[in-house]
Amino acid sequence: MSKILAVTNQKGGVGKTTTSVNLAASLAATKRRILLIDMDPQGNATMGSGINKHELATTSCDVLLGDAEIDATIISLEDWRYDLLPGNSELTLAEVKLMNMFGREFKLKTALEAVSANYDYIIIDCPSSLNMPISRI
Template structure:
């Protein structure tokens, strides 16, 4: 069964979408089958994957409301090699529409059940707020991957997110856990970066990924060309960092499976 990861942070501008599409492409490069679900009405994971969000016949909103089957809405990222459940501005209506539906917190969970076995990883790009879309992502997910910048305001956002995860765990998804915290836009030349990084190590230990994603021009440029950085410039620091992240994530899951088998 595929591992479902919600890529989430209630603070915007921390690299959620960048992480989502570049991790997906890197996992594909290691022979994994990957689905990216764009749950942000901005549709950046859609356009960053080379899909025109303005030309969609169906989107993730149609899947959540039962107007279309997930398999009929999925598209392929030509340059990334992963599949995409796309979104656009129509998704802004989801908050109101979902409130009128039964099992509104579990619409994505139920939509994914028939296809989970088709993928090794399903990555959900969440909006930067705790709304009904994010709740759907957290209810459907096995774990949360949290990208964050090493700055003090980001620490405050992390505290809020962990509180939200705990509430979801208590009420809607008892198996939800934190997969790991990923340091993004990392610049070791800044003392603030190193100070916050050290705090994260002290508080989260092994939940903190060893891999860091550096500030990188090629990584920032690649979405405007509709491709992950691995396709845009595979030798760039941004591409190599996401390949390292994919490897670290895969090793974590192998080790967890071995431990479960032993127990």
């Protein structure tokens, strides 16, 4: 069973993404199996992991909305030795679409159940806001 760490703060520019990416890389370097999740529409954890956020077929948004399978959306980063569930500006859409969806708080938790056995740690880079909670873990 993996440990899930959400890196969160209402304020922007305080080091959430820097912490998330470096924590993922550091734990991966010690042979832990890591999944880094980019939940910020800015997609900085995605770009910081060497993946172009503008060229994603599917994203964490699609997984939240049930439009894509999580294991098909996860990218294995061989150089960095961790896996990434990438995100981009589509995530702003997720908040609107999930607004009236029953059980929206558990969408990410449910999606993670399919892959959590594959990882020692799952690290979630959260956006800088206190808007509607779409990912209660």
